[in-house]
Amino acid sequence: MKDKYKLVGPIYDWLSAVYSGKSIHRCKVAMLDRLKPGDKVLFAGVGHGKDAVHAAKLGAKVTVVDLSETMLKKFQANLDKEGITIKIRQVHSDIMKVEEYEQYDMVVANFFLNVFDEAMMVRVLEHLIKLGKPGAHVVVGDFSYPTGNLLSRAFKVAYWYGAVLFFWAFAGNAVHKIYNYPESMKKLGLHIHDQKYYQLFLLNCYWSVLGRKPV
Numbered sequence: 001m002k003d004k005y006k007l008v009g010p011i012y013d014w015l016s017a018v019y020s021g022k023s024i025h026r027c028k029v030a031m032l033d034r035l036k037p038g039d040k041v042l043f044a045g046v047g048h049g050k051d052a053v054h055a056a057k058l059g060a061k062v063t064v065v066d067l068s069e070t071m072l073k074k075f076q077a078n079l080d081k082e083g084i085t086i087k088i089r090q091v092h093s094d095i096m097k098v099e100e101y102e103q104y105d106m107v108v109a110n111f112f113l114n115v116f117d118e119a120m121m122v123r124v125l126e127h128l129i130k131l132g133k134p135g136a137h138v139v140v141g142d143f144s145y146p147t148g149n150l151l152s153r154a155f156k157v158a159y160w161y162g163a164v165l166f167f168w169a170f171a172g173n174a175v176h177k178i179y180n181y182p183e184s185m186k187k188l189g190l191h192i193h194d195q196k197y198y199q200l201f202l203l204n205c206y207w208s209v210l211g212r213k214p215v
């Protein structure tokens with residue numbers, strides 16, 4: 001299993017804080033207030049996983065999945081550093097090989113789907129939806145689809161390509177335009193229940209989209 005995040009994984013959260021201030025973190029926890037104690041939640045491509053820890057502290061039963069050993073080691077190191085003893089299930093796997101269908105009350109994909117080209121992104125999203133129970137929440141936090149005037153759209157696109165080219169060079173991620181996640185989610189049968197935006201320089205650069213599977 002090739003670890004594409006070997007180089008950049010150890011400093012991933014630091015980079016994200018430099019790049020966005022606190023906006024990315026706020027975006028990643030935006031929809032977790034929907035969780036009830038005992039809910040089962042899966043974080044796909046968890047990375048350092050402060051969002052997953054937040055969910056565990058709210059009383060959810062958390063499973064995290066990541067293909068990168070470096071990222072999971074960093075996740076565990078953060079748990080150790082903060083003295084967090086709540087049990088969080090860690091799975092070192094390609095998310096497409098996780099076949100726990102209809103098991104989760106919430107499936108979270110924070111800054112995860114953007115690593116794939118568009119065809120694969122749709123396949124992965126479809127798979128994540130299958131992991132949710134009927135009526136489950138599916139949350140996508142990521143760069144928001146550029147809207148606004150020409151200047152604001154140009155800034156958002158340039159800002160996105162800065163990140164995407166960096167991760168193409170250092171992690172081999174796909175280079176592609178900013179995805180319109182609510183559109184893809186709707187096409188795959190989800191109802192969009194909420195969208196929250198997070199800003200950089202007063203521009204809505206990130207969003208968290210809450211979809212719901214039909215019951």
Ligand SMILES: C[S@@+](CC[C@H](N)C(=O)[O-])C[C@H]1O[C@@H](n2cnc3c(N)ncnc32)[C@H](O)[C@@H]1O
Nearest residue numbers: 045046047066067068071093094095110111112
């Ligand atoms: C851009 S990082 C986002 C990490 C984290 N969710 C965050 O918001 O900070 C993408 C993560 O997805 C993981 N990943 C990439 N492809 C994967 C796959 N097929 N299955 C599971 N994890 C994967 C990477 O190892 C990396 O940790």
